[in-house]
Amino acid sequence: MKGKATSFDIAHLAGVSQSTVSRALRNSPLVKAETIEKVQRIARELNYKVDKHASSLRSQQSATLALLLFEDPTTDDSLINPFFLSMLGSITRACARQGFDLLVSFQQLSDDWHADYEDSHKADGIILLGYGDDVDYRPKLRQLDQQGTRYVRWGPQSQGQGLSVGCNNRQGGQDATEHLIRLDRRRIAFIGNASHHYPEFFARYQGYVRALMDAGLSIEPALQHDAITTEQAGFDAVNALLDKGVEFDALFAASDLIAVGAMQAIQSRGLSVPDDIAVVGFDDIPVARFASPPLTTVRQDTNLAGAQLVDSLVRQIRGEAVTSVTIPTLLIPRQSCGER
Amino acid sequence: MKGKATSFDIAHLAGVSQSTVSRALRNSPLVKAETIEKVQRIARELNYKVDKHASSLRSQQSATLALLLFEDPTTDDSLINPFFLSMLGSITRACARQGFDLLVSFQQLSDDWHADYEDSHKADGIILLGYGDDVDYRPKLRQLDQQGTRYVRWGPQSQGQGLSVGCNNRQGGQDATEHLIRLDRRRIAFIGNASHHYPEFFARYQGYVRALMDAGLSIEPALQHDAITTEQAGFDAVNALLDKGVEFDALFAASDLIAVGAMQAIQSRGLSVPDDIAVVGFDDIPVARFASPPLTTVRQDTNLAGAQLVDSLVRQIRGEAVTSVTIPTLLIPRQSCGER
């Protein structure tokens, strides 16, 4: 046998037609059980695999999803947000379970997206996952909508923005803040952008505000400081607050990456976490557990999230009715709040 | 225009044949410049994209690489080694530069690999990246060899094991250990497996031994403790050494993940890094810089590594002669050795 075997080779060896081979390989109920068995045995012996391009071309579906990971501003190449990478892991597993292959691409939010996966039939749909200014993000989504591209987006639900899967950021923020209040912290800083440019962070901020108000505490604008989701931004934000002489005994960081940088800044000034300043993060990235001290945080269930993203997209591709999904968060207490 | 446009639609609109459209879209020098321009303009207007399956089926190449990430033993889902994830980032970028798509799959080393990317023409070749017992790994490689699959592997060169790209583990281990010796540490532990089951770790261990011998220090078996590449393993290993009463003033961990866990264990016993025990890791994962204290480590250049993996594989696919590559490492001094 020279070159790869084709379904004709199998047909010849099995003494049936090529059509029957094609059916038998996909376990068609139309084919007699023993024929299926014979065909599949021969296919195995020949190490035959259905040609993906031929079958996709004919059936007009690729059984492939594309994952578009983006991040803005450009962080150091190696500093891709670990949260997204956890998601990547769960997404690949979910795809495998559903029999889809996964095409992965990193792009900048600021770039012209090369998202022609569907137009070129490379993928049946796209999963969007990343971090960046929502104002830059929306036009990209609009473009995908216009092209009729099927996609699902990780993020908060919002009207007119297609299908999304996201966690309950507001509730997570509220839980984190209530936890700090319960531990008798009263001057709680929020480190993270809190505007419509970053809807997820903004929702976490709103949860923070809600918790403070419920506890009868005042909202001090001086206690909020912008930060994108990098260690450096957390580090810089805390230093800026301390330099300004802002006093606080706790800090809720909009992401673990920010929290890790924030703890470094606190400790570099000779202050203690949690004695002087208690810290809560958001995400529960792998590092959180091994930070020093281990970081109390709000877990987003990446396994559930990845499975949900894939499931929603696959169902959309199949033409089923799908709606956006919000998944719950879970507070994980560790030592950075002085409790256990 | 209903459905996706085809090259025939463009041909019709441009008043040329479909063959000419096909050539013009790929900037064939056979086609007159103005024809190319006209065809490409119309294609743009129609948002036309070449159908991947049709072109791949016809030309018998998919312009896609597959990345098979594996890890053994199964760690917690979210704890995929950050080093590999950094590599993933650089590999996707390298693929994009070379005009290849990337199919990603996570699998267990212990599983039957579903690595039929090439047989089914999904990919032109495979990049193997992961961590696990080499004794389990080798049969998988042999199988790929038998099938004539084109692949490149991240790891140390070794005869009869196909194409590989890896870093100079031995030199890296030697550099790390010499750094500790230079800082007057004399009782240096090695945390990590040191056998042919883990060739990369073993090479780092050999560098460690070389440095000790060059400095006239003795090699004490009690100072080596096995650990796979997880924080937990590092944590456990250090506790085991301390429990046994082994005395050491420095520690070279075979990976950053091990080092981070080791530092946690040291600190949890009330000891100081670096005052009591200086620590060096290996990899320079993103966390290293934000560990407490920041971790001195041996950097593997993931950008270079990813580019090299892709380049080697693509050249192999093109039928060019390729040989295995070893890339250099770089010692990154931070505070975990008490220097800066």
Added chain:
DNA sequence: CTGAAAGCGCTTACAG
């Protein structure tokens, strides 16, 4: 339950 035939949308000799 099976087979003969059409056709998915390209690329690429071949002929001019």
Added chain:
DNA sequence: CTGAAAGCGCTTACAG
């Protein structure tokens, strides 16, 4: 420089 034609390897009506 361009066009007509074949064919990549499947899936799927259609006919029996």
